[in-house]
Amino acid sequence: MAVRAVVIEADGGSRGNPGPAGYGAVVRDPASGEVLVERSEAIGTATNNVAEYRGLIAGLEAAAELGAAEVEARMDSKLVVEQMCGRWQIKHPGLRPLAARAAVLVDRFDAVRFSWIPRERNRHADALANAAMDAAAGKPAKRAVEVEPPREVAARAATRNAGTDxxxxxxxxxxxxxxxxxxxxxxxxxxxxxxxxxxxxxxxxxxxxxxxxxxxxxxxxxxxxxxxxxxxxxxxxxxxxxxxxxxxxxxxxxxxxxxxxxxxxxxxxxxxxxxxxxxxxxxxxxxxxxxxxxxxxxxxxxxxxxxxxxxxxxxxxxxxxxxxxxxxxxxxxxxxxxxxxxxxxxxxxxxxxxxxxxxxxxxxxxxxxxxxxxxxxxxxxxxxxx
CATH class of the missing domain: 3.40.50.1240 (Phosphoglycerate mutase-like)
Known part of the structure; x- marks a missing residue:
């Protein structure tokens, strides 16, 4: 069933930067905090930033599959958040195709807001990413432990015409x-x-x-x-x-x-x-x-x-x-x-x-x-x- 708005929590990392890498993404209902979708994957050898972008992309793809119209994407990666908002340059050539892929997905929604959150508020996605990194390193994957979901409602993106929807x-x-x-x-x-x-x-x-x-x-x-x-x-x-x-x-x-x-x-x-x-x-x-x-x-x-x-x-x-x-x-x-x-x-x-x-x-x-x-x-x- 399609949902109007969702919250994405995404993370990624590597053991060594670059090293065995993986990402995690969680899609939640913004009102109840209920987990609607989880995504994670080991991606071989990559950098932290590549893995973080892959986590964001996975979350956006999942939100699109749910039919969401509005998204708040939360990450503890300042770099990804600032680059997706257009405030920081994308200097590394390896990140540009990933940023472009994420941007194409963003354009599929009516409204998308990016928010930086501290790592302790991103523990679910972080745990999924760590399990994926373990898998990339050949270690037995561990099930991510659910933490208390955030209950705050995702703020609606600002609409045009001076506050009139x-x-x-x-x-x-x-x-x-x-x-x-x-x-x-x-x-x-x-x-x-x-x-x-x-x-x-x-x-x-x-x-x-x-x-x-x-x-x-x-x-x-x-x-x-x-x-x-x-x-x-x-x-x-x-x-x-x-x-x-x-x-x-x-x-x-x-x-x-x-x-x-x-x-x-x-x-x-x-x-x-x-x-x-x-x-x-x-x-x-x-x-x-x-x-x-x-x-x-x-x-x-x-x-x-x-x-x-x-x-x-x-x-x-x-x-x-x-x-x-x-x-x-x-x-x-x-x-x-x-x-x-x-x-x-x-x-x-x-x-x-x-x-x-x-x-x-x-x-x-x-x-x-x-x-x-x-x-x-x-x-x-x-x-x-x-």
Whole structure:
């Protein structure tokens, strides 16, 4: 029978690092603590980290087989937790395929939260892993001793739309009053030299080209037509955005431009400034892993999952600060795509299928009850002939 939410406790280790290795994973009911599934396996000679990832993968596979929609994965491996959250780089090449495999599994669930727990709270999975290590070393396997199960309920992953659960919003074709919606006019910055050269442009502060400045002026005129009354103009702190935002603010009567770090582009790390072809040639494995999952970061960079967290925070802040008003946001490809993905309740494949032109405009409305309507995507009619 399918379950809505589960808790995974996973562990792994080796006798010698590397040495005889094994993993253990336990899947529990979050309310009662009842054990739903146990998994363990001896995996031959491997490192602690490889075994820990294998334990996580086994737990995620078991949760998927149970039909779970929401997962809290608990591990006493700080490294695995931080890497899966996108906060730490995956430097060891042997861990990247395992992290990518885990990330693909994570994407099968509606929500996944990773939590670090001390080893004493992970004794069941630890005992399973130790039994598997004994088996890998040729010792008789011992049955893991059950410990008192944790009774705390797994926290539900944060949902979009400032705390409103999208599942509770009833679909409707009926028109909503536009004056109650917070409207975001999302503008990608104008063209830069790197745009034309098809280079990854993350945190490098590349200025607008002459063409980009002309696009910014045209975009400013179009925004003024769309929204003569604007409460605020918000911008990524990078100059290609602030220059575009300042042109728009001037067209709206000299509004101040508010710089907001959460709208900055994804950090592409070692790929920043490289052409798409150079990245494909120099980092083929890393690029495939990155394209396969939003939880994988470029070497030295930031995952789309991490970008999505700050974009969610930024959207919620604007919704709270400007109820029923219009806000212009000047940002970059990745943050705008992620905002539109969530507004449309789309999957991650959306990120690779949507194209956003330089100086393109997208519009979305958000109502107090959590309803969302995407009015337009990548409007570029104002750039005709430019």
């Amino acid at each position: 999208p599942a509770t919003i009833k679909p409707s074709w009926e028109p909503r009053p536009s004056f109650t919606a917070t409207r975001l006019i999302l503008v990608r910055h104008g063209e830069t030299e790197w745009t034309v050269q098809h280079r990854y442009a993350g945190r490098a502060d590349v200025p607008l080209s002459d063409q980009g400045r002309a696009q910014a002026r045209a975009t400013a005129e179009r925004v003024a037509e769309l929204a003569p009354s604007v409460a605020a103009v918000v911008s990524s702190p990078l100059s290609r955005c602030t220059a575009t935002a300042e042109a728009i603010a001037d067209a709206l009567g000299g509004l101040p431009v508010r710089r907001q770090d959460d709208w900055v582009e994804c950090d592409f790390g070692d790929w920043d400034g490289k052409t798409f072809a150079e990245v494909r040639e120099g980092w083929p494995g890393e690029l495939d892993a990155w394209l396969a999952s939003t939880r994988i970061a470029p070497p030295g960079g930031e995952s789309f999952a991490t970008v999505a967290e700050r974009v969610d925070r930024a959207v919620a802040a604007l919704r709270e600060a400007y109820p029923g008003e219009t806000v212009v946001v000047v940002s970059h490809v990745s943050p705008i795509k992620l905002a539109l993905r969530d507004a449309l309740a789309a999957g991650d494949a959306f990120l690779h299928r949507l194209y956003l032109d330089a100086a393109g405009i997208s519009v979305l409305d958000m109502w107090p009850d959590g309803g969302v309507a995407v009015r337009s995507v990548n409007d570029t009619a104002h750039l005709a002939g430019r």
